[in-house]
Amino acid sequence: MTDIFEGLNEEQKKGVLATEGPVLILAGAGSGKTRVLTHRVAYLIQKGISPYNIMAITFTNKAAGEMRERIDNMVEFGSEAIWVATFHSSCVRILRRFADHIGYKTNFVIYDADDSKTLMKHVLKKLEIDEKRYSPKMFLNAISNAKNELMDPETFLQGAMGDFNEEKKGQVYREYQEQLRSNNAFDFDDLIMKTVELFKRDGEVLKYYQEKFHYVMVDEYQDTNTAQFELVRLLSGGRRNLCVVGDDDQSIYKFRGANIYNILNFEMHYPDATVIKLEQNYRSTKKILAAANDVIRNNNGRKEKTLWTENDEGEPISLRQFESAFEEAEFVVDDIERKARKNEFSFGQSAVLYRTNAQSRLLEECFIRENVPYRIVGGVNFYSRKEIKDVLAYLKTIDNAVDDIAVQRIINVPKRSIGQTTVNKAVMYADSCGISFYDAICDAENIPGIGSAANKLKGFVLLIQSFQSFLREGKTVPELVKEVIEQTGYVNELRLEGTDEAKGRIENIEELVSKAATYQNDAEEPTLSGFLEEVALVADIDTLDTSLERVTLMTLHSAKGLEFPNVYITGMEDGLFPNEMCMMDESEMEEERRLCYVGITRAKEHLTLTSSRMRMIRGETRFNNISCFVREIDEKNIKGDTYIPKKKPLVDPFDAPPAKESPNAELFKRAKPKNFGTKIEKNPLDYSEGDRVKHAKFGEGTVAMINDGGRDYEVTVDFDSAGTKKMFASFARLVKLN
DNA sequence: CACAGGTCTCTTTTT
């Protein structure tokens, strides 16, 4: 075994040594937190702790895989016995064993966001709720939030206190849960919540795990939600050797229920906690780090810490503003090409980050045109592509026909003349008999008013049964996948289409076959359920292979945890980043700022920030100012390159100063905080307190208060239906009524 | 029942 403490700094050593009791490691970006975690595990094993008693939880499979690999390199044997897994896969593993203790079968299926949405639509239909007035998304959000807070439908309903909308949400939640159960399915949030429920309801099971896990470690702790907090608390409740690692400045998943107070208040939950701060950064240059600190310093409510580094001074950050998003994309690709040619940074060393997935399209087109190799992380997840979901729905149906959503998805795909009316009749029959949809169509001839469609349903059932017996003959998962796409004529249909799109779909299906083959080879005991499960829990980032010499394109969110020598953050514009939706709320603004901090700290040697004055967003041309985050960076840490507009400046309807053929000085003048932007220049308001106004998103309301906030007016409005909101006048774009 | 063509909404981020 290698010397565990070699090359660690004092604080890192402390983190490795503090094995007993609760420990909070506040690890700044690039401070070697994964290193501490892996060395800590190695140290535990060296001390004689059985690997079987160690658990490490991460958020992504990629992080879990990397951790295991690094531990494996350090210890001689036993690393495979350590429980290293994501929150979700850990819960699946537990539920596969004990789900029957809480009224589910252990061969449950896992619903992704898409499946949940489909199910929600069924629920709304059943409860006769008008989708137009109440969007499925709204309910799904409410349910997800409730689950993240461990609130079951009954508690939710009690909390509604007669509020009409809350009651409605509660009823939908209840029905949604009932349908999940009858489909023997868990959605993503259930996996965590139901595991906690299992632990709370069944002391024996909890005790089993508490006695198993003597040492529990959690990575990226700042992203945990309340349910995950509770899960961790319970799991580590035996010996209380809980070590959490995280950085409150990198908490960027509030929208997904992450509770930043889990980390901020760790010492309140565990008063005897040892707290260790890792502040030395090994990743970035001094300039990049200084810029990151310049930005994050503007947040309140954070644990005070300042990252420092012994690395080189480095180049100041580059700032570029362009007339259009097209020019911006062109510049980024050209610059990457140029740097690759000069052997400064290879393609694989460069990454392009953006706030929204939609921004990737323009960039992608440029990469293709310039013939620069690239890869995009995220966007449409491989497993959420239509053709993949279709094939998977077949597999789910073959595996467990209890899942109505899967069966209904493919009953008429490819077309076999089973229309909506027939499906509806079967649904009604299933409901009235209290059986599953699949069981209903197995009994097709008894469905009232079914007529000649019965034969078609029978045909479908026979098809599924033939697959099931195919599997029983001992055929493997990849063989089954091939059989399905052949027998159903799915690929054939695509082949006949002959379009590029269809070809792409066929390629994707072939990719799925090879994924099945890989699974068949790698899994200890390959089963169809096992394959479906693995597939349900992969994130886009998991498949990122950084060894390929390609430029990586991804959102700032996906970039967390990664590092690249040469990084571009594009779309540094007010309204885009920080996003318009977040600019009205201080805490959301802080989250955006943390996201910016995450982005900046991905860069090791060179960082370029770009923005465009004009951009199409949702088919609408927008004129944006340079992001306020850029303005927070001290002038000495950033330099605006000479900017020569390629075209005549376009006329800006908001009367922005035209981009001049002038170097830094002019660019900077516009980027200074003083000039908060042209569109948002402080204009006298045409409404005053007491006036009726209209907001694009919140509807109509009454102005309650107007405060002069310096650069802008802060307006408080009581909206008729959206409640009271405080917002900046320039962004709110309130329109006076009457 | 299938398909074509129109309308509507939306996106900020995702395990």
Place this chain on the structure above:
DNA sequence: GAGACCTGTG
């Protein structure tokens, strides 16, 4: 600008 959804026609 794209995808989801609806409607009318064959």
